[in-house]
Amino acid sequence: MFSASKQLKYYLILPSIIFLLVMVIVPLLYTIILTFCNYDLTKPQQGIVFVGVNNYVALFSNTRFWYALFRSVYYVGFSIGVSFVIGFGVTLLLGGTVRFKSFYATALLIPMIMTPVIIGLGFRFMYHPDFGILPYLFSLLGIKNIDLLGNSQWALISIILTDIWQWTPFVIAVLYAGLGYLSREPFEAARIDGASHFQVLRYITIPLMRIPIATVLVIRSMDAMRAFDKIFMMTRGGPGLATETLSIYSWRVAFAWFKMGDASTMGILMLLIIIAISNILVSIITKG
Amino acid sequence: MVSKRDKKRLICTAVTLIMIIMGSSPTLFAAELPTKYKGVTLRVIESETTPLFAMKELLPEFEKKTGIKVTVEVYDEVAVRDKMVLDFTSHTGLYDVSFLQWWFVPEYAQAGFIIPLDHLMETKSIPGLLNLDDFLSPILEGLQVGKVQYGIPYWYLGGMLYYRTDIFDKYGWAVPETIADTQEILDKFKSIKKQGQYDKIAGWVGRGSKEFDSFGSIAGFAWAYGSKLLNDAMEPTLLSDPRWKQAMNKWVSFMKDHGPLGAGNMTWYDAYNLFMEGKALMFTETSDYGADFTNPQISKVTDKAGFAVGPKGPAGNHIQWFYSEGFGINSDISRQKKEAAWLFIQWRCSSETQLKEAQLKKVGRRFDLCSSKVLQSVQYMEAARKAGAEDYAKGILETIKAADPSYWPSIPEFAEVAESVATQFSGAIAEMNTVKDALKNANDDVYRILEKAGYY
Numbered sequence: 017m018f019s020a021s022k023q024l025k026y027y028l029i030l031p032s033i034i035f036l037l038v039m040v041i042v043p044l045l046y047t048i049i050l051t052f053c054n055y056d057l058t059k060p061q062q063g064i065v066f067v068g069v070n071n072y073v074a075l076f077s078n079t080r081f082w083y084a085l086f087r088s089v090y091y092v093g094f095s096i097g098v099s100f101v102i103g104f105g106v107t108l109l110l111g112g113t114v115r116f117k118s119f120y121a122t123a124l125l126i127p128m129i130m131t132p133v134i135i136g137l138g139f140r141f142m143y144h145p146d147f148g149i150l151p152y153l154f155s156l157l158g159i160k161n162i163d164l165l166g167n168s169q170w171a172l173i174s175i176i177l178t179d180i181w182q183w184t185p186f187v188i189a190v191l192y193a194g195l196g197y198l199s200r201e202p203f204e205a206a207r208i209d210g211a212s213h214f215q216v217l218r219y220i221t222i223p224l225m226r227i228p229i230a231t232v233l234v235i236r237s238m239d240a241m242r243a244f245d246k247i248f249m250m251t252r253g254g255p256g257l258a259t260e261t262l263s264i265y266s267w268r269v270a271f272a273w274f275k276m277g278d279a280s281t282m283g284i285l286m287l288l289i290i291i292a293i294s295n296i297l298v299s300i301i302t303k304g
Numbered sequence: 305m306v307s308k309r310d311k312k313r314l315i316c317t318a319v320t321l322i323m324i325i326m327g328s329s330p331t332l333f334a335a336e337l338p339t340k341y342k343g344v345t346l347r348v349i350e351s352e353t354t355p356l357f358a359m360k361e362l363l364p365e366f367e368k369k370t371g372i373k374v375t376v377e378v379y380d381e382v383a384v385r386d387k388m389v390l391d392f393t394s395h396t397g398l399y400d401v402s403f404l405q406w407w408f409v410p411e412y413a414q415a416g417f418i419i420p421l422d423h424l425m426e427t428k429s430i431p432g433l434l435n436l437d438d439f440l441s442p443i444l445e446g447l448q449v450g451k452v453q454y455g456i457p458y459w460y461l462g463g464m465l466y467y468r469t470d471i472f473d474k475y476g477w478a479v480p481e482t483i484a485d486t487q488e489i490l491d492k493f494k495s496i497k498k499q500g501q502y503d504k505i506a507g508w509v510g511r512g513s514k515e516f517d518s519f520g521s522i523a524g525f526a527w528a529y530g531s532k533l534l535n536d537a538m539e540p541t542l543l544s545d546p547r548w549k550q551a552m553n554k555w556v557s558f559m560k561d562h563g564p565l566g567a568g569n570m571t572w573y574d575a576y577n578l579f580m581e582g583k584a585l586m587f588t589e590t591s592d593y594g595a596d597f598t599n600p601q602i603s604k605v606t607d608k609a610g611f612a613v614g615p616k617g618p619a620g621n622h623i624q625w626f627y628s629e630g631f632g633i634n635s636d637i638s639r640q641k642k643e644a645a646w647l648f649i650q651w652r653c654s655s656e657t658q659l660k661e662a663q664l665k666k667v668g669r670r671f672d673l674c675s676s677k678v679l680q681s682v683q684y685m686e687a688a689r690k691a692g693a694e695d696y697a698k699g700i701l702e703t704i705k706a707a708d709p710s711y712w713p714s715i716p717e718f719a720e721v722a723e724s725v726a727t728q729f730s731g732a733i734a735e736m737n738t739v740k741d742a743l744k745n746a747n748d749d750v751y752r753i754l755e756k757a758g759y760y
Binding site: 057058059060061074080145146161162163165166167168171251252253254255256257258268271272273274275 | 386389393411412414415416504512513514515516564565566567568569570583716719720723727728730731732733734735736737749756
């Protein structure tokens with residue numbers, strides 16, 4: 017039926033398919049099934065009980081879930097919004113005539129290559145009200161007795177700023193690569209026609225860069241939605257529920273309370289939210 | 305010339321004398337440890353706490369005497385629970401003996417993860433090795449479910465008040481015996497701070513974080529007012545019992561108005577470090593910090609730390625912080641290993657071993673023991689005196705006498721219930737909500753959890 021060369025192709029991709037099935041497809045299907053079941057690891061005598069959509073109903077009527085979802089969306093919006101604006105600005109600067117460009121481009125990538133856990137731990141010390149460098153700097157400006165991570169209004173923002181610090185270099189890296197591939201002719205033609213910098217940016221640069229922009233926003237929103245390490249290291253979701261995002265809440269349900277049905281439901285909802293956000297972003301940005 | 309017969313007699317006499325001398329050595333147990341489990345390897349999982357370090361110092365003696373090889377896997381508190389539950393639920397039988405925190409015992413017992421020890425206690429105990437009468441009944445009850453013993457304790461912690469003796473002495477303050485006394489001292493200290501002194505020292509510290517262990521501070525404080533989380537019908541009483549409101553108003557006020565910045569995120573470790581660095585006036589906590597606070601190598605309050613039993617509340621109850629740890633036997637264990645595991649537990653938790661822990665030179669030495677026989681012995685106080693921890697040791701005995709776990713919700717759903725309650729009051733301390741809202745939300749959450757679990 018298939019020629020030898022076609023058969024070879026399938027054999028060569030077979031390991032990848034097996035890997036995908038075992039590590040992605042099967043666990044995903046199992047997780048989806050668990051969302052329709054009541055499964056508590058610490059109650060093995062009850063086993064896995066099919067409960068229909070009860071887990072979804074219980075979740076949607078749980079105010080803690082909605083608070084966590086709101087915080088996750090807030091986290092995503094704030095983080096990617098600010099990191100994109102800063103990242104794009106730096107990209108444009110690097111795209112111009114700047115001395116030691118290679119050095120800046122390399123140095124700016126350093127935060128991105130550090131592990132989030134170490135960054136979380138480091139910033140937790142930097143924010144410490146007694147011996148942290150940031151409260152000390154604030155005190156030089158006359159703002160004393162400040163504990164950002166212990167303040168319910170500032171804790172989440174403080175963590176988001178850490179996230180921005182870490183992932184803006186990623187935005188820069190992708191956009192800079194995208195900028196480098198653009199043809200020079202439209203820019204030269206625009207300058208000849210007397211277009212201002214803002215007009216060049218608005219009508220040429222941004223439209224031509226919509227694919228890398230869409231890429232960076234989709235990837236950043238996926239990462240921000242799943243953000244766990246830094247929040248866990250810095251506040252564990254506290255004080256109270258001030259920094260409890262969906263990822264932190266679902267971790268607690270799964271690994272502190274061992275309620276796998278409830279945790280799977282949250283995980284699948286997070287996946288659907290990420291898919292929805294990604295599709296919306298891509299369709300808006302790549303329209304036309 | 306000595307004949308062959310006389311030589312034999314001499315050798316026998318010498319051997320007998322040597323055996324008598326060795327038999328009177330203080331390193332031997334009063335009880336004879338059997339060697340019939342020689343060659344058995346026991347796998348023990350434990351959390352990285354002070355009893356572990358003490359046990360590791362004494363373990364070679366047990367292994368030599370019994371021929372049992374004991375391998376100990378050590379993890380932090382969170383990871384050890386994950387590892388244990390994974391082993392329990394997958395029935396891999398990786399561990400034979402599990403470290404039990406008393407608040408998870410109902411959960412493990414209900415799930416059949418650990419076995420009852422009553423049969424082993426009745427039929428396989430080594431005479432003179434482990435005497436359960438050495439433990440006060442509340443300590444043993446901490447590892448029981450429905451009067452069935454699932455673990456034997458090697459560690460008990462009670463509610464202890466730690467305070468700065470230098471500041472107290474300077475202003476002539478008596479050690480507070482009640483919460484009202486405590487409030488009075490805190491108010492005076494606040495006034496002194498307003499004058500510019502001790503600005504780096506917080507009046508009160510404690511567990512304000514949202515983690516489930518903060519529930520221990522909240523519930524123990526509420527018990528001083530006579531409040532328990534659940535009534536006899538297993539319903540939450542946070543709204544129905546007005547004493548909860550009084551207790552929580554006071555607790556949140558202590559943390560918010562007299563505590564340091566970020567009290568809503570404070571863990572036991574933060575509170576412990578603040579006091580050790582000389583940045584806290586007083587706090588009530590578990591009674592295991594004294595050895596560290598009196599250790600000149602790590603503490604800045606070595607000769608300034610005072611220890612007393614937790615103050616009493618309006619109901620006449622001491623502020624509690626009941627905590628017990630022990631060893632239990634996993635249900636997947638083989639029959640042969642089961643008896644060896646029971647021998648190990650008897651040795652580990654025996655009064656003799658506990659006394660040796662207090663007598664260790666430095667590494668592993670601890671005084672927060674749970675055998676009241678040891679705590680009242682001359683040898684224990686002598687060891688504490690030599691280590692400069694005599695006051696602490698006396699405080700331990702007082703907290704043990706005040707032990708009262710009757711306020712605790714010993715239910716399998718403890719982890720979720722405790723975290724739900726702690727989260728709300730962490731929010732109240734951080735001014736995310738009021739105490740009234742925290743009580744209502746916590747009450748609703750606990751009711752929802754128990755309703756889903758089938759209690760009503």
